[in-house]
Amino acid sequence: MKVFRYETTGGWFKGNTHIHSTASDGGMTFTQLAELYAGGGYDFLFRTDHWVASDVASDKAAAGDPPVPLLWLDGIELDGNDDAGAAYHVVCLGLVRGMAREMGLEAGLAAARRQGAMCILAHPHWTGNTLDDTLRHDFDGVEVYNHVCRFLNGKSDGAIHWTAMLAENPNVLAFAADDAHLWPGHHGWNGGWVMVNASACTAEAITAALRAGNFYSSCGPEIRSIECRGNQVRVETSPVQFVRLVGPAWNGRPQGAFGGPLLTEASFELPADWPWIWLEMEDIQGRRAWTNPLYRI
Ligand SMILES: [Zn+2]
Ligand SMILES: [Zn+2]
Structure with a gap:
Protein backbone atom coordinates (compact mmCIF):
# COMPACT_ATOMS: atom_id res chain seq x y z
CA MET A 1 0.00 0.00 0.00
CA CYS A 219 22.59 22.00 -0.30
CA GLY A 220 20.74 25.20 0.55
CA PRO A 221 16.93 25.38 0.22
CA GLU A 222 14.85 24.84 3.33
CA ILE A 223 11.55 22.97 3.29
CA ARG A 224 9.33 24.54 5.93
CA SER A 225 6.37 22.23 5.56
CA ILE A 226 5.29 19.36 3.37
CA GLU A 227 1.88 17.78 3.52
CA CYS A 228 -0.49 15.75 1.40
CA ARG A 229 -4.27 16.00 1.18
CA GLY A 230 -5.88 13.42 -1.05
CA ASN A 231 -3.62 13.37 -4.07
CA GLN A 232 -2.35 16.97 -3.64
CA VAL A 233 1.06 17.64 -2.14
CA ARG A 234 1.83 21.14 -0.89
CA VAL A 235 5.26 22.37 0.11
CA GLU A 236 6.47 25.61 1.70
CA THR A 237 10.10 26.53 1.20
CA SER A 238 12.70 29.23 1.60
CA PRO A 239 12.70 31.39 -1.58
CA VAL A 240 13.60 29.23 -4.61
CA GLN A 241 13.49 29.68 -8.36
CA PHE A 242 12.22 26.19 -9.22
CA VAL A 243 10.15 23.47 -7.59
CA ARG A 244 9.90 20.25 -9.57
CA LEU A 245 7.87 17.12 -9.15
CA VAL A 246 10.13 14.38 -10.53
CA GLY A 247 9.20 10.91 -11.75
CA PRO A 248 10.73 8.17 -13.92
CA ALA A 249 12.34 8.99 -17.29
CA TRP A 250 10.88 12.16 -18.84
CA ASN A 251 8.17 12.63 -16.23
CA GLY A 252 8.33 15.98 -14.44
CA ARG A 253 6.08 18.84 -13.43
CA PRO A 254 8.06 22.08 -13.04
CA GLN A 255 7.05 25.34 -11.45
CA GLY A 256 9.40 28.29 -11.78
CA ALA A 257 9.82 31.95 -10.92
CA PHE A 258 11.16 32.77 -14.43
CA GLY A 259 12.31 36.26 -13.49
CA GLY A 260 9.28 37.02 -11.29
CA PRO A 261 9.08 36.71 -7.51
CA LEU A 262 10.80 33.65 -6.10
CA LEU A 263 8.57 30.77 -5.03
CA THR A 264 7.93 30.04 -1.37
CA GLU A 265 5.19 27.48 -1.88
CA ALA A 266 4.02 25.04 -4.51
CA SER A 267 1.24 22.48 -4.90
CA PHE A 268 1.07 19.53 -7.25
CA GLU A 269 -1.33 16.75 -8.02
CA LEU A 270 0.48 13.47 -7.49
CA PRO A 271 0.14 11.30 -10.62
CA ALA A 272 -1.27 7.91 -9.69
CA ASP A 273 0.69 6.11 -12.40
CA TRP A 274 4.24 7.21 -11.50
CA PRO A 275 5.88 4.35 -9.55
CA TRP A 276 7.97 6.82 -7.58
CA ILE A 277 7.92 10.60 -7.14
CA TRP A 278 10.29 13.03 -5.47
CA LEU A 279 10.17 16.80 -5.08
CA GLU A 280 13.18 18.99 -5.61
CA MET A 281 13.77 22.70 -5.15
CA GLU A 282 16.50 24.87 -6.63
CA ASP A 283 17.46 28.27 -5.29
CA ILE A 284 18.77 31.28 -7.19
CA GLN A 285 22.35 30.04 -6.69
CA GLY A 286 21.50 26.67 -8.24
CA ARG A 287 21.64 24.82 -4.92
CA ARG A 288 19.11 22.01 -4.65
CA ALA A 289 17.11 20.17 -2.03
CA TRP A 290 15.49 16.76 -2.53
CA THR A 291 12.72 14.99 -0.70
CA ASN A 292 12.72 11.25 -0.38
CA PRO A 293 10.26 9.31 -2.53
CA LEU A 294 6.96 10.85 -1.45
CA TYR A 295 5.26 7.50 -0.99
CA ARG A 296 6.42 4.72 1.28
CA ILE A 297 5.51 1.46 -0.38
ZN1 LIG B 1 33.98 9.24 3.19
ZN1 LIG C 1 34.18 7.27 0.32
Missing part, protein backbone atom coordinates in the same frame (compact mmCIF):
# COMPACT_ATOMS: atom_id res chain seq x y z
CA LYS A 2 1.20 3.52 -0.80
CA VAL A 3 1.46 5.85 2.21
CA PHE A 4 2.60 9.49 2.11
CA ARG A 5 6.04 9.41 3.69
CA TYR A 6 6.19 12.71 5.55
CA GLU A 7 4.83 13.29 9.02
CA THR A 8 6.18 16.65 10.18
CA THR A 9 4.60 17.35 13.55
CA GLY A 10 8.01 17.00 15.24
CA GLY A 11 10.97 19.37 15.14
CA TRP A 12 13.45 19.73 12.28
CA PHE A 13 17.00 18.71 13.13
CA LYS A 14 20.03 19.36 10.91
CA GLY A 15 22.60 16.63 10.57
CA ASN A 16 25.32 15.05 8.52
CA THR A 17 25.63 11.34 7.80
CA HIS A 18 29.18 11.22 6.44
CA ILE A 19 32.17 12.70 8.32
CA HIS A 20 35.78 11.61 8.83
CA SER A 21 37.80 12.32 11.95
CA THR A 22 41.42 11.71 12.95
CA ALA A 23 40.35 8.12 13.71
CA SER A 24 40.87 7.55 9.95
CA ASP A 25 41.98 10.15 7.41
CA GLY A 26 40.17 13.25 8.69
CA GLY A 27 42.04 16.27 9.96
CA MET A 28 39.95 17.08 13.03
CA THR A 29 39.26 15.26 16.24
CA PHE A 30 35.82 14.22 17.33
CA THR A 31 35.63 17.25 19.67
CA GLN A 32 36.84 19.75 17.05
CA LEU A 33 34.29 18.48 14.55
CA ALA A 34 31.51 18.76 17.10
CA GLU A 35 32.39 22.37 17.85
CA LEU A 36 32.71 23.30 14.17
CA TYR A 37 29.40 21.73 13.17
CA ALA A 38 27.48 22.96 16.19
CA GLY A 39 28.59 26.45 15.13
CA GLY A 40 27.06 25.75 11.70
CA GLY A 41 23.66 25.04 13.23
CA TYR A 42 23.95 21.26 13.28
CA ASP A 43 22.12 19.12 15.79
CA PHE A 44 23.69 15.73 15.06
CA LEU A 45 26.54 14.04 13.21
CA PHE A 46 27.35 10.47 12.28
CA ARG A 47 31.06 9.74 12.39
CA THR A 48 31.87 7.42 9.51
CA ASP A 49 35.61 6.76 9.47
CA HIS A 50 37.06 4.36 6.93
CA TRP A 51 36.80 0.86 8.41
CA VAL A 52 36.94 2.31 11.95
CA ALA A 53 33.62 1.85 13.70
CA SER A 54 32.89 4.74 16.02
CA ASP A 55 31.66 4.18 19.54
CA VAL A 56 30.29 7.51 20.66
CA ALA A 57 29.60 6.40 24.20
CA SER A 58 33.31 5.93 24.88
CA ASP A 59 34.24 8.98 22.77
CA LYS A 60 32.00 11.13 24.93
CA ALA A 61 33.49 9.77 28.10
CA ALA A 62 36.99 10.53 26.76
CA ALA A 63 36.00 14.07 25.78
CA GLY A 64 35.05 14.87 29.39
CA ASP A 65 33.73 18.34 30.23
CA PRO A 66 32.25 20.37 28.72
CA PRO A 67 30.04 17.83 26.97
CA VAL A 68 30.14 17.82 23.16
CA PRO A 69 27.64 20.40 21.86
CA LEU A 70 25.64 18.13 19.55
CA LEU A 71 24.39 14.56 19.22
CA TRP A 72 27.05 12.17 17.93
CA LEU A 73 25.87 8.96 16.33
CA ASP A 74 27.77 5.85 15.36
CA GLY A 75 28.74 4.80 11.88
CA ILE A 76 31.47 3.52 9.61
CA GLU A 77 32.44 3.77 5.93
CA LEU A 78 33.36 0.53 4.20
CA ASP A 79 35.16 0.35 0.91
CA GLY A 80 36.37 -2.45 -1.29
CA ASN A 81 35.41 -4.63 -4.20
CA ASP A 82 32.50 -7.03 -4.21
CA ASP A 83 32.67 -10.60 -5.49
CA ALA A 84 31.91 -9.34 -9.03
CA GLY A 85 34.93 -7.02 -8.86
CA ALA A 86 33.06 -3.70 -8.66
CA ALA A 87 34.38 -1.06 -6.24
CA TYR A 88 32.07 0.48 -3.66
CA HIS A 89 32.13 2.90 -0.77
CA VAL A 90 29.27 2.30 1.65
CA VAL A 91 28.31 4.40 4.66
CA CYS A 92 26.75 2.29 7.40
CA LEU A 93 24.76 4.15 10.06
CA GLY A 94 24.53 2.45 13.45
CA LEU A 95 26.74 0.97 16.13
CA VAL A 96 28.62 -1.95 14.61
CA ARG A 97 31.34 -4.08 16.17
CA GLY A 98 33.95 -6.49 14.90
CA MET A 99 34.72 -4.62 11.66
CA ALA A 100 38.14 -4.85 9.97
CA ARG A 101 39.30 -4.03 6.46
CA GLU A 102 40.72 -7.56 6.12
CA MET A 103 37.19 -9.03 6.14
CA GLY A 104 36.44 -7.38 2.81
CA LEU A 105 33.43 -5.50 1.54
CA GLU A 106 30.82 -8.25 1.28
CA ALA A 107 31.49 -9.67 4.75
CA GLY A 108 31.63 -6.14 6.16
CA LEU A 109 28.28 -5.26 4.62
CA ALA A 110 26.73 -8.47 5.93
CA ALA A 111 28.07 -7.80 9.44
CA ALA A 112 26.76 -4.20 9.40
CA ARG A 113 23.32 -5.37 8.28
CA ARG A 114 23.21 -8.13 10.91
CA GLN A 115 23.79 -5.43 13.53
CA GLY A 116 20.96 -3.30 12.21
CA ALA A 117 22.89 -0.58 10.35
CA MET A 118 21.42 1.35 7.43
CA CYS A 119 23.64 0.89 4.38
CA ILE A 120 23.97 3.87 2.03
CA LEU A 121 25.82 3.78 -1.27
CA ALA A 122 28.31 6.65 -1.04
CA HIS A 123 29.31 8.94 -3.94
CA PRO A 124 28.62 6.44 -6.78
CA HIS A 125 29.64 8.85 -9.54
CA TRP A 126 33.02 9.57 -7.93
CA THR A 127 33.65 5.84 -7.38
CA GLY A 128 32.72 5.04 -10.97
CA ASN A 129 29.78 2.79 -10.17
CA THR A 130 27.64 1.71 -13.10
CA LEU A 131 23.86 1.74 -12.77
CA ASP A 132 23.94 -2.07 -12.53
CA ASP A 133 26.41 -1.83 -9.62
CA THR A 134 23.81 0.07 -7.60
CA LEU A 135 21.32 -2.81 -7.80
CA ARG A 136 23.41 -5.64 -6.41
CA HIS A 137 23.53 -5.02 -2.67
CA ASP A 138 20.06 -3.91 -1.63
CA PHE A 139 21.19 -0.52 -0.36
CA ASP A 140 18.82 1.45 1.87
CA GLY A 141 19.85 4.72 0.28
CA VAL A 142 22.32 6.56 -1.91
CA GLU A 143 24.14 9.86 -1.68
CA VAL A 144 22.28 12.17 -4.04
CA TYR A 145 25.00 14.74 -3.31
CA ASN A 146 28.49 14.39 -1.84
CA HIS A 147 30.16 17.70 -1.10
CA VAL A 148 33.80 16.68 -1.01
CA CYS A 149 33.48 14.90 -4.37
CA ARG A 150 32.34 18.19 -5.87
CA PHE A 151 35.67 19.63 -4.77
CA LEU A 152 37.77 16.61 -5.77
CA ASN A 153 36.59 16.04 -9.34
CA GLY A 154 33.09 17.50 -9.66
CA LYS A 155 31.44 14.05 -9.51
CA SER A 156 29.14 14.88 -6.63
CA ASP A 157 25.75 13.96 -8.10
CA GLY A 158 24.08 10.63 -7.32
CA ALA A 159 20.63 11.39 -8.78
CA ILE A 160 21.06 9.25 -11.89
CA HIS A 161 22.10 6.28 -9.78
CA TRP A 162 19.18 7.00 -7.45
CA THR A 163 16.67 6.80 -10.32
CA ALA A 164 18.12 3.43 -11.36
CA MET A 165 17.76 2.15 -7.80
CA LEU A 166 14.19 3.45 -7.51
CA ALA A 167 13.18 1.45 -10.57
CA GLU A 168 13.94 -1.69 -8.55
CA ASN A 169 12.96 -0.44 -5.10
CA PRO A 170 10.76 2.68 -4.82
CA ASN A 171 11.75 3.14 -1.16
CA VAL A 172 15.46 3.91 -1.69
CA LEU A 173 16.31 7.07 0.26
CA ALA A 174 18.47 10.02 -0.80
CA PHE A 175 21.16 11.63 1.37
CA ALA A 176 23.14 14.82 0.82
CA ALA A 177 26.37 14.62 2.80
CA ASP A 178 29.61 16.48 3.39
CA ASP A 179 32.06 13.54 3.56
CA ALA A 180 34.22 16.17 5.25
CA HIS A 181 37.91 15.41 5.88
CA LEU A 182 39.04 18.94 6.75
CA TRP A 183 42.77 18.88 6.31
CA PRO A 184 44.77 21.24 4.06
CA GLY A 185 44.09 20.25 0.47
CA HIS A 186 40.89 18.39 1.34
CA HIS A 187 38.38 21.11 1.96
CA GLY A 188 34.69 21.60 2.36
CA TRP A 189 31.99 21.22 4.93
CA ASN A 190 28.35 22.33 5.39
CA GLY A 191 27.70 21.84 1.67
CA GLY A 192 25.22 18.95 1.85
CA TRP A 193 23.14 17.84 4.82
CA VAL A 194 19.90 16.22 5.96
CA MET A 195 17.00 17.82 7.81
CA VAL A 196 15.19 15.22 9.89
CA ASN A 197 11.75 15.63 11.37
CA ALA A 198 11.69 13.83 14.72
CA SER A 199 10.01 14.04 18.10
CA ALA A 200 13.35 14.84 19.77
CA CYS A 201 17.05 15.03 18.99
CA THR A 202 17.88 11.67 20.51
CA ALA A 203 19.67 8.72 18.97
CA GLU A 204 16.46 6.68 18.98
CA ALA A 205 14.22 9.35 17.43
CA ILE A 206 16.73 10.51 14.80
CA THR A 207 17.56 6.94 13.77
CA ALA A 208 13.89 5.97 13.51
CA ALA A 209 13.10 9.06 11.42
CA LEU A 210 16.02 8.36 9.09
CA ARG A 211 14.87 4.78 8.62
CA ALA A 212 11.35 5.97 7.83
CA GLY A 213 12.75 8.53 5.38
CA ASN A 214 11.11 11.36 7.34
CA PHE A 215 13.83 13.78 6.24
CA TYR A 216 14.97 15.72 3.21
CA SER A 217 18.42 16.48 1.84
CA SER A 218 19.71 19.91 0.98
Whole structure:
Protein backbone atom coordinates (compact mmCIF):
# COMPACT_ATOMS: atom_id res chain seq x y z
CA MET A 1 0.00 0.00 0.00
CA LYS A 2 1.20 3.52 -0.80
CA VAL A 3 1.46 5.85 2.21
CA PHE A 4 2.60 9.49 2.11
CA ARG A 5 6.04 9.41 3.69
CA TYR A 6 6.19 12.71 5.55
CA GLU A 7 4.83 13.29 9.02
CA THR A 8 6.18 16.65 10.18
CA THR A 9 4.60 17.35 13.55
CA GLY A 10 8.01 17.00 15.24
CA GLY A 11 10.97 19.37 15.14
CA TRP A 12 13.45 19.73 12.28
CA PHE A 13 17.00 18.71 13.13
CA LYS A 14 20.03 19.36 10.91
CA GLY A 15 22.60 16.63 10.57
CA ASN A 16 25.32 15.05 8.52
CA THR A 17 25.63 11.34 7.80
CA HIS A 18 29.18 11.22 6.44
CA ILE A 19 32.17 12.70 8.32
CA HIS A 20 35.78 11.61 8.83
CA SER A 21 37.80 12.32 11.95
CA THR A 22 41.42 11.71 12.95
CA ALA A 23 40.35 8.12 13.71
CA SER A 24 40.87 7.55 9.95
CA ASP A 25 41.98 10.15 7.41
CA GLY A 26 40.17 13.25 8.69
CA GLY A 27 42.04 16.27 9.96
CA MET A 28 39.95 17.08 13.03
CA THR A 29 39.26 15.26 16.24
CA PHE A 30 35.82 14.22 17.33
CA THR A 31 35.63 17.25 19.67
CA GLN A 32 36.84 19.75 17.05
CA LEU A 33 34.29 18.48 14.55
CA ALA A 34 31.51 18.76 17.10
CA GLU A 35 32.39 22.37 17.85
CA LEU A 36 32.71 23.30 14.17
CA TYR A 37 29.40 21.73 13.17
CA ALA A 38 27.48 22.96 16.19
CA GLY A 39 28.59 26.45 15.13
CA GLY A 40 27.06 25.75 11.70
CA GLY A 41 23.66 25.04 13.23
CA TYR A 42 23.95 21.26 13.28
CA ASP A 43 22.12 19.12 15.79
CA PHE A 44 23.69 15.73 15.06
CA LEU A 45 26.54 14.04 13.21
CA PHE A 46 27.35 10.47 12.28
CA ARG A 47 31.06 9.74 12.39
CA THR A 48 31.87 7.42 9.51
CA ASP A 49 35.61 6.76 9.47
CA HIS A 50 37.06 4.36 6.93
CA TRP A 51 36.80 0.86 8.41
CA VAL A 52 36.94 2.31 11.95
CA ALA A 53 33.62 1.85 13.70
CA SER A 54 32.89 4.74 16.02
CA ASP A 55 31.66 4.18 19.54
CA VAL A 56 30.29 7.51 20.66
CA ALA A 57 29.60 6.40 24.20
CA SER A 58 33.31 5.93 24.88
CA ASP A 59 34.24 8.98 22.77
CA LYS A 60 32.00 11.13 24.93
CA ALA A 61 33.49 9.77 28.10
CA ALA A 62 36.99 10.53 26.76
CA ALA A 63 36.00 14.07 25.78
CA GLY A 64 35.05 14.87 29.39
CA ASP A 65 33.73 18.34 30.23
CA PRO A 66 32.25 20.37 28.72
CA PRO A 67 30.04 17.83 26.97
CA VAL A 68 30.14 17.82 23.16
CA PRO A 69 27.64 20.40 21.86
CA LEU A 70 25.64 18.13 19.55
CA LEU A 71 24.39 14.56 19.22
CA TRP A 72 27.05 12.17 17.93
CA LEU A 73 25.87 8.96 16.33
CA ASP A 74 27.77 5.85 15.36
CA GLY A 75 28.74 4.80 11.88
CA ILE A 76 31.47 3.52 9.61
CA GLU A 77 32.44 3.77 5.93
CA LEU A 78 33.36 0.53 4.20
CA ASP A 79 35.16 0.35 0.91
CA GLY A 80 36.37 -2.45 -1.29
CA ASN A 81 35.41 -4.63 -4.20
CA ASP A 82 32.50 -7.03 -4.21
CA ASP A 83 32.67 -10.60 -5.49
CA ALA A 84 31.91 -9.34 -9.03
CA GLY A 85 34.93 -7.02 -8.86
CA ALA A 86 33.06 -3.70 -8.66
CA ALA A 87 34.38 -1.06 -6.24
CA TYR A 88 32.07 0.48 -3.66
CA HIS A 89 32.13 2.90 -0.77
CA VAL A 90 29.27 2.30 1.65
CA VAL A 91 28.31 4.40 4.66
CA CYS A 92 26.75 2.29 7.40
CA LEU A 93 24.76 4.15 10.06
CA GLY A 94 24.53 2.45 13.45
CA LEU A 95 26.74 0.97 16.13
CA VAL A 96 28.62 -1.95 14.61
CA ARG A 97 31.34 -4.08 16.17
CA GLY A 98 33.95 -6.49 14.90
CA MET A 99 34.72 -4.62 11.66
CA ALA A 100 38.14 -4.85 9.97
CA ARG A 101 39.30 -4.03 6.46
CA GLU A 102 40.72 -7.56 6.12
CA MET A 103 37.19 -9.03 6.14
CA GLY A 104 36.44 -7.38 2.81
CA LEU A 105 33.43 -5.50 1.54
CA GLU A 106 30.82 -8.25 1.28
CA ALA A 107 31.49 -9.67 4.75
CA GLY A 108 31.63 -6.14 6.16
CA LEU A 109 28.28 -5.26 4.62
CA ALA A 110 26.73 -8.47 5.93
CA ALA A 111 28.07 -7.80 9.44
CA ALA A 112 26.76 -4.20 9.40
CA ARG A 113 23.32 -5.37 8.28
CA ARG A 114 23.21 -8.13 10.91
CA GLN A 115 23.79 -5.43 13.53
CA GLY A 116 20.96 -3.30 12.21
CA ALA A 117 22.89 -0.58 10.35
CA MET A 118 21.42 1.35 7.43
CA CYS A 119 23.64 0.89 4.38
CA ILE A 120 23.97 3.87 2.03
CA LEU A 121 25.82 3.78 -1.27
CA ALA A 122 28.31 6.65 -1.04
CA HIS A 123 29.31 8.94 -3.94
CA PRO A 124 28.62 6.44 -6.78
CA HIS A 125 29.64 8.85 -9.54
CA TRP A 126 33.02 9.57 -7.93
CA THR A 127 33.65 5.84 -7.38
CA GLY A 128 32.72 5.04 -10.97
CA ASN A 129 29.78 2.79 -10.17
CA THR A 130 27.64 1.71 -13.10
CA LEU A 131 23.86 1.74 -12.77
CA ASP A 132 23.94 -2.07 -12.53
CA ASP A 133 26.41 -1.83 -9.62
CA THR A 134 23.81 0.07 -7.60
CA LEU A 135 21.32 -2.81 -7.80
CA ARG A 136 23.41 -5.64 -6.41
CA HIS A 137 23.53 -5.02 -2.67
CA ASP A 138 20.06 -3.91 -1.63
CA PHE A 139 21.19 -0.52 -0.36
CA ASP A 140 18.82 1.45 1.87
CA GLY A 141 19.85 4.72 0.28
CA VAL A 142 22.32 6.56 -1.91
CA GLU A 143 24.14 9.86 -1.68
CA VAL A 144 22.28 12.17 -4.04
CA TYR A 145 25.00 14.74 -3.31
CA ASN A 146 28.49 14.39 -1.84
CA HIS A 147 30.16 17.70 -1.10
CA VAL A 148 33.80 16.68 -1.01
CA CYS A 149 33.48 14.90 -4.37
CA ARG A 150 32.34 18.19 -5.87
CA PHE A 151 35.67 19.63 -4.77
CA LEU A 152 37.77 16.61 -5.77
CA ASN A 153 36.59 16.04 -9.34
CA GLY A 154 33.09 17.50 -9.66
CA LYS A 155 31.44 14.05 -9.51
CA SER A 156 29.14 14.88 -6.63
CA ASP A 157 25.75 13.96 -8.10
CA GLY A 158 24.08 10.63 -7.32
CA ALA A 159 20.63 11.39 -8.78
CA ILE A 160 21.06 9.25 -11.89
CA HIS A 161 22.10 6.28 -9.78
CA TRP A 162 19.18 7.00 -7.45
CA THR A 163 16.67 6.80 -10.32
CA ALA A 164 18.12 3.43 -11.36
CA MET A 165 17.76 2.15 -7.80
CA LEU A 166 14.19 3.45 -7.51
CA ALA A 167 13.18 1.45 -10.57
CA GLU A 168 13.94 -1.69 -8.55
CA ASN A 169 12.96 -0.44 -5.10
CA PRO A 170 10.76 2.68 -4.82
CA ASN A 171 11.75 3.14 -1.16
CA VAL A 172 15.46 3.91 -1.69
CA LEU A 173 16.31 7.07 0.26
CA ALA A 174 18.47 10.02 -0.80
CA PHE A 175 21.16 11.63 1.37
CA ALA A 176 23.14 14.82 0.82
CA ALA A 177 26.37 14.62 2.80
CA ASP A 178 29.61 16.48 3.39
CA ASP A 179 32.06 13.54 3.56
CA ALA A 180 34.22 16.17 5.25
CA HIS A 181 37.91 15.41 5.88
CA LEU A 182 39.04 18.94 6.75
CA TRP A 183 42.77 18.88 6.31
CA PRO A 184 44.77 21.24 4.06
CA GLY A 185 44.09 20.25 0.47
CA HIS A 186 40.89 18.39 1.34
CA HIS A 187 38.38 21.11 1.96
CA GLY A 188 34.69 21.60 2.36
CA TRP A 189 31.99 21.22 4.93
CA ASN A 190 28.35 22.33 5.39
CA GLY A 191 27.70 21.84 1.67
CA GLY A 192 25.22 18.95 1.85
CA TRP A 193 23.14 17.84 4.82
CA VAL A 194 19.90 16.22 5.96
CA MET A 195 17.00 17.82 7.81
CA VAL A 196 15.19 15.22 9.89
CA ASN A 197 11.75 15.63 11.37
CA ALA A 198 11.69 13.83 14.72
CA SER A 199 10.01 14.04 18.10
CA ALA A 200 13.35 14.84 19.77
CA CYS A 201 17.05 15.03 18.99
CA THR A 202 17.88 11.67 20.51
CA ALA A 203 19.67 8.72 18.97
CA GLU A 204 16.46 6.68 18.98
CA ALA A 205 14.22 9.35 17.43
CA ILE A 206 16.73 10.51 14.80
CA THR A 207 17.56 6.94 13.77
CA ALA A 208 13.89 5.97 13.51
CA ALA A 209 13.10 9.06 11.42
CA LEU A 210 16.02 8.36 9.09
CA ARG A 211 14.87 4.78 8.62
CA ALA A 212 11.35 5.97 7.83
CA GLY A 213 12.75 8.53 5.38
CA ASN A 214 11.11 11.36 7.34
CA PHE A 215 13.83 13.78 6.24
CA TYR A 216 14.97 15.72 3.21
CA SER A 217 18.42 16.48 1.84
CA SER A 218 19.71 19.91 0.98
CA CYS A 219 22.59 22.00 -0.30
CA GLY A 220 20.74 25.20 0.55
CA PRO A 221 16.93 25.38 0.22
CA GLU A 222 14.85 24.84 3.33
CA ILE A 223 11.55 22.97 3.29
CA ARG A 224 9.33 24.54 5.93
CA SER A 225 6.37 22.23 5.56
CA ILE A 226 5.29 19.36 3.37
CA GLU A 227 1.88 17.78 3.52
CA CYS A 228 -0.49 15.75 1.40
CA ARG A 229 -4.27 16.00 1.18
CA GLY A 230 -5.88 13.42 -1.05
CA ASN A 231 -3.62 13.37 -4.07
CA GLN A 232 -2.35 16.97 -3.64
CA VAL A 233 1.06 17.64 -2.14
CA ARG A 234 1.83 21.14 -0.89
CA VAL A 235 5.26 22.37 0.11
CA GLU A 236 6.47 25.61 1.70
CA THR A 237 10.10 26.53 1.20
CA SER A 238 12.70 29.23 1.60
CA PRO A 239 12.70 31.39 -1.58
CA VAL A 240 13.60 29.23 -4.61
CA GLN A 241 13.49 29.68 -8.36
CA PHE A 242 12.22 26.19 -9.22
CA VAL A 243 10.15 23.47 -7.59
CA ARG A 244 9.90 20.25 -9.57
CA LEU A 245 7.87 17.12 -9.15
CA VAL A 246 10.13 14.38 -10.53
CA GLY A 247 9.20 10.91 -11.75
CA PRO A 248 10.73 8.17 -13.92
CA ALA A 249 12.34 8.99 -17.29
CA TRP A 250 10.88 12.16 -18.84
CA ASN A 251 8.17 12.63 -16.23
CA GLY A 252 8.33 15.98 -14.44
CA ARG A 253 6.08 18.84 -13.43
CA PRO A 254 8.06 22.08 -13.04
CA GLN A 255 7.05 25.34 -11.45
CA GLY A 256 9.40 28.29 -11.78
CA ALA A 257 9.82 31.95 -10.92
CA PHE A 258 11.16 32.77 -14.43
CA GLY A 259 12.31 36.26 -13.49
CA GLY A 260 9.28 37.02 -11.29
CA PRO A 261 9.08 36.71 -7.51
CA LEU A 262 10.80 33.65 -6.10
CA LEU A 263 8.57 30.77 -5.03
CA THR A 264 7.93 30.04 -1.37
CA GLU A 265 5.19 27.48 -1.88
CA ALA A 266 4.02 25.04 -4.51
CA SER A 267 1.24 22.48 -4.90
CA PHE A 268 1.07 19.53 -7.25
CA GLU A 269 -1.33 16.75 -8.02
CA LEU A 270 0.48 13.47 -7.49
CA PRO A 271 0.14 11.30 -10.62
CA ALA A 272 -1.27 7.91 -9.69
CA ASP A 273 0.69 6.11 -12.40
CA TRP A 274 4.24 7.21 -11.50
CA PRO A 275 5.88 4.35 -9.55
CA TRP A 276 7.97 6.82 -7.58
CA ILE A 277 7.92 10.60 -7.14
CA TRP A 278 10.29 13.03 -5.47
CA LEU A 279 10.17 16.80 -5.08
CA GLU A 280 13.18 18.99 -5.61
CA MET A 281 13.77 22.70 -5.15
CA GLU A 282 16.50 24.87 -6.63
CA ASP A 283 17.46 28.27 -5.29
CA ILE A 284 18.77 31.28 -7.19
CA GLN A 285 22.35 30.04 -6.69
CA GLY A 286 21.50 26.67 -8.24
CA ARG A 287 21.64 24.82 -4.92
CA ARG A 288 19.11 22.01 -4.65
CA ALA A 289 17.11 20.17 -2.03
CA TRP A 290 15.49 16.76 -2.53
CA THR A 291 12.72 14.99 -0.70
CA ASN A 292 12.72 11.25 -0.38
CA PRO A 293 10.26 9.31 -2.53
CA LEU A 294 6.96 10.85 -1.45
CA TYR A 295 5.26 7.50 -0.99
CA ARG A 296 6.42 4.72 1.28
CA ILE A 297 5.51 1.46 -0.38
ZN1 LIG B 1 34.18 7.27 0.32
ZN1 LIG C 1 33.98 9.24 3.19
